[in-house]
Amino acid sequence: MKGTVMSGMRPTGKLHIGHLSVLENWVRLQEDHRCFFIIVNWHALTTAFDETEIIVENIQDMALDWLSAGLDPAKSTICVQSQVKEHAELHLLLSMITPLPWLERCPTYKEQVQELGKAGKDISTYGFLGYPMLMAADILVYKADTIPVGRDQLPHLEFAREVARRFNYLYDKNVFPEPQALLSNVPVVPGIDGRKMSKSYNNYISLSESTEELKKKTKMMITDPARIRKDDLGHPEVCTVFVYQGLFNPEEVDEIEQKCRQGAIGCVACKARLAECLDDVLGPIREKREELARRPDDIRDMLEDGARKARAAASAIMEEVREVMNLC
Ligand code: TRP
Numbered sequence: 436m437k438g439t440v441m442s443g444m445r446p447t448g449k450l451h452i453g454h455l456s457v458l459e460n461w462v463r464l465q466e467d468h469r470c471f472f473i474i475v476n477w478h479a480l481t482t483a484f485d486e487t488e489i490i491v492e493n494i495q496d497m498a499l500d501w502l503s504a505g506l507d508p509a510k511s512t513i514c515v516q517s518q519v520k521e522h523a524e525l526h527l528l529l530s531m532i533t534p535l536p537w538l539e540r541c542p543t544y545k546e547q548v549q550e551l552g553k554a555g556k557d558i559s560t561y562g563f564l565g566y567p568m569l570m571a572a573d574i575l576v577y578k579a580d581t582i583p584v585g586r587d588q589l590p591h592l593e594f595a596r597e598v599a600r601r602f603n604y605l606y607d608k609n610v611f612p613e614p615q616a617l618l619s620n621v622p623v624v625p626g627i628d629g630r631k632m633s634k635s636y637n638n639y640i641s642l643s644e645s646t647e648e649l650k651k652k653t654k655m656m657i658t659d660p661a662r663i664r665k666d667d668l669g670h671p672e673v674c675t676v677f678v679y680q681g682l683f684n685p686e687e688v689d690e691i692e693q694k695c696r697q698g699a700i701g702c703v704a705c706k707a708r709l710a711e712c713l714d715d716v717l718g719p720i721r722e723k724r725e726e727l728a729r730r731p732d733d734i735r736d737m738l739e740d741g742a743r744k745a746r747a748a749a750s751a752i753m754e755e756v757r758e759v760m761n762l763c
Contacts, residue, residue, distance in 0.1 A: 440468040440617075441579030443475040443516065443570075446493035447483075450500040451639040452717070453624040453632045460583055460619045462505040470511035471577050471745060472501065474738075477516050477523075478570070481563045482551065498734050500642050503724035512748070514741035516573065521749035526572035528756060529598055530565065532605055537597065538564050542590050571595035575602075575611045576749045583617040592616045606759040610752075622682055627656045629675045643724050646714050653679075653710040658702045665701030676705055684712040 442461065444450075450458070464470055474497050479490050494515055506513055516522055538544065544564065551558050570591050574582060575598070582592055592614060599611035625631065626638030633639065640652055658674045661667065671677035671692050680688045687708070694700035727734060757763065 436469050437467050438469070438581045439471070439577055439579045440464050440581045440583065441471040441473070441574050441577050441614075442583050443473040443478070443573055444497060445479040446474050446476055446490055446497045447479060448493055448634060449496050449641045449643060450504075451624075451632055451641050452713070453639070454500075455504070455624075455642065455716070456619070456621050457583070457585070458501065458504040458506070460621075461511075462507075464581075464583065464617075465507060465510040468581065471579065471748075472506060472511050472513050473516050473519075473573060473745070474498065474514070475516045475570075475573065478566065481560070481566050481569075482556070482558055484560075484562070494738075495731065495734065498738060499724050499727055502727055502734075502737075503720045504642065508737050508741060512741050512744045513738065514745045515738055518739070518742035519576075519745045519749055521576050521746060521753050522569070522572050524753060525576045525749075525756065526565070526569050528760060528762075529572055529575070529602065530568055532601055533568060533598055537594060538567060541567055541594065543587075567591045567594045568598075571598045574614045575599055576752060577745075578610075578612055578752055580612045580614055581617050582614050583619065585621060586618060589616055608759050610755055610759060624682060625675055625678055627652055627675065629657045640713070642717060643721055644713075644717060645721070646710075646718075649713050649717070650707070650710045653706040653713065654703075656706060656709075658705075659695075662702060665703075666698040668698045669695035669702075671695050676702065676709055679709055679713075680705070683716055684709060 461470070461472060474494050476490050476494055479493070480487070483490060498513070501513065502508075544566075548559050548563070567590075571594060574595050584592060596613045599613050602611055603609050626633060626636055627640065628636065628638045630636055630638060640649070644652065653676070656676050656679070658676050659670045660673075662669050674695075677688075677692065677695070680691050684691070691700060691705060691708075695705065
């Protein structure tokens with residue numbers, strides 16, 4: 436094994452095709468790393484503390500999405516954060532040594548408080564301020580050294596490294612390795628309207644979309660507005676369908692580009708071909724998901740089993756932490 440990987444996602448709803456490459460990366464990592472993939476429902480609570488029932492449903496959806504995309508509980512430890520209380524204990528202990536300004540200066544903090552404030556949600560809470568603290572605990576509680584995350588998470592990771600360093604320095608013992616971000620080339624998948632893919636814009640294609648829905652959604656995609664008739668010359672560089680062809684139909688994308696520029700393929704045909712390609716990618720995931728969804732008890736057992744494995748790893752590390760802090 437090449438190292439210990441830890442990563443997590445907040446259970447905010449079904450995953451979409453923009454998450455596919457992140458999951459593919461996780462699936463690769465589980466082959467040669469010790470992996471912890473955690474559904475971080477406490478992190479979801481930092482902003483959705485008043486929508487706790489929804490989080491429960493979302494956990495189930497997230498587990499289904501992860502497993503159907505190829506995460507394997509025989510290779511990775513997959514669990515729900517709140518089932519491993521050691522995360523909370525480490526969060527508490529690390530909070531004792533973390534200077535408040537480290538949290539206050541986190542670039543996303545004030546921004547998000549303002550952003551959500553405008554939408555009528557007050558998240559100026561102690562818990563939300565501590566979001567990066569909790570994330571640091573998630574990572575350090577397994578002594579994870581390799582953290583696959585998106586660029587947006589780099590400040591949080593830097594924070595986790597600083598906390599690890601401070602702990603090791605204060606207690607004069609090298610307990611925590613400094614976790615490193617593992618950035619992979621995650622292609623940006625635009626939403627079907629060309630904007631950022633997002634739930635709130637309702638412009639997403641979920642991992643569990645049916646064949647019919649894929650046809651419908653590809654039909655709605657924005658193409659070159661200058662193309663009115665099929666034989667008008669196209670400009671793929673301004674077309675969202677073309678971006679998708681590059682991502683989901685790489686073998687034919689050059690040919691499609693040529694034909695589009697010559698007016699030899701129309702948008703309707705181009706979209707129909709894309710729907711087929713998306714279906715080729717999502718079909719197997721959807722089938723696996725449907726099969727798993729029929730066995731909710733097995734999913735629950737799998738998560739409980741994952742939590743047991745996670746607790747075993749985390750509790751050994753917490754013993755060590757308590758010892759250096761003279762706690763019993
Ligand atoms: N903050 C991460 C996100 O929003 C989720 C997360 C929580 C996480 N704990 C983590 C990611 C630990 C990596 C490691 O995407």
